[in-house]
Amino acid sequence: MTDTARWTNWSGFVEGSPRRILNPDNLDGVVEAVKTAPGPLRVVGAGHSFTPLALTDGTMLSLEKFQGLVSHDTAANVARVRAGTKLGSLMRLLQDIGQGLPNMGDIDKQAIGGALGTATHGSGRRFGAYHTQLEAMQFVDGRGEVRELTLTKDRDMIHATGVALGAFGVLTEVALRNIPTYRLHRRKWVLPIKEMLAEFEPMMGAHRSAEFYYVPFSGHAQFIASDLSDKPVSPRPPEEDEEGLATLRKLRTMLRLAPWLRGMIIRSVMARLPAEDYVQDWLNVYASDRRTRFNEMEYHLPFEEGPKALAEIVELTEKRFAEVYFPMEVRSVAADEFWLSPFYRRPTCSIAIHHDAANDPRPFMRAAEPIFRKYGGRPHWGKMHNLKAADFEELYPRWKDAMAVRRDIDPEGRFVSPYMADLFGLK
Ligand SMILES: Cc1cc2nc3c(=O)[nH]c(=O)nc-3n(C[C@H](O)[C@H](O)[C@H](O)COP(=O)(O)OP(=O)(O)OC[C@H]3O[C@@H](n4cnc5c(N)ncnc54)[C@H](O)[C@@H]3O)c2cc1C
Incomplete structure (x- = not known):
């Protein structure tokens, strides 16, 4: 147990001082905390959400000791x-x-x-x-x-x-x-964004897993495809993401007023990127190390709206937000049946935009959000957004049912912090 520790999320944007941070190591400890610890009670995982979901000035409960x-x-x-x-x-x-x-x-x-x-x-x-x-x-x-x-x-x-x-x-x-367990053949290559958007549906569907990053001001995207393979493993090349971000940041700072030149240099750097092509066991393929801190907004849109929404986000960024240098990430996710899932009954295209954690992300996010919303986007629960209960009621067909279940499970509102009350319309 720690008293009044300062807590921040991964990006440093969310911070506060919970009255207590508890780390129970067994079920009885969790039960005891729920029954007696000062509220509001919020569970924290690794603190990687960009919104104040885990924050409380009551008790923060970590399951750090609940592993395995x-x-x-x-x-x-x-x-x-x-x-x-x-x-x-x-x-x-x-x-x-x-x-x-x-x-x-x-x-x-x-x-x-x-x-x-x-x-x-x-x-x-x-x-x-x-x-x-x-x-x-x-x-x-x-x-x-x-x-x-x-x-x-x-x-x-x-x-x-x-x-x-x-x-x-x-x-x-x-x-x-x-x-x-399985093995994946992973490949990355660069292509013009116009081509990518024109071929969006077939390209995203042609691989077991496909996604792409659009590099602002470059007019080009890096496409990443993974497919099952039974070939022998080959070395995964060292990650270049951090060096790439450092270059993009430097170009942003030096050529903020010369977008054309900035784009030309980025394109030439992208053209020289070594093509990535390797086979590895699944657990060595997906995850990367993210050291440069950022804040992020991600919206989940009806799959077919992805290209139009991305084109508008790119235009907005390149016209009005020269400070942005992080690549935008575009992914697809299958529909499901979970009532509060942003993928509820909807094949999805997810678009994520990022902003250097050293600067205020809000003007950029606020400007981008109406575009995502226009296309029917539902925000990622752990990433920046400005939506409230009335918006969610429109976006989630089973919102009211989910809220009724929540009331039944937590009638006294033990898990309701001011942020959650706002989100759920409980004021
Ligand atoms: C660098 C980076 C990369 C990311 N990449 C992706 C990505 O590829 N895809 C994606 O979708 N998201 C991604 N995210 C977002 C991230 O996956 C989510 O925000 C996720 O919820 C964070 O997990 P966490 O363990 O840090 O949970 P926290 O942020 O600590 O908590 C998230 C929510 O889960 C609740 N919670 C945690 N543990 C429990 C528990 N035991 N019981 C009940 N509730 C619990 C918390 O109360 C809170 O509401 C990324 C975030 C970062 C910072």
């Missing part, structure tokens, strides 16, 4: 793990029992409980976000009671609470349906 494998079923490819397990450890423990996560996002630093809490996702038209792997959940509700849900018996409740923003209880264990 509980049990597994080899025939069914199901593994039950503690909810504080970091994705990096999760990958390794799954590999050791012959299982693999079907897909992953960009990093492996999040806790699985945190990743589930905000519908964290990777890219691939046939793949849902992590929560679509849920087979069973154990959580402590707002009354301090331990609940067990399984997909076979409690399908509706799993769909209601699988994406929960830490507002439906403290997740202590989860069973995930995985797949047998």
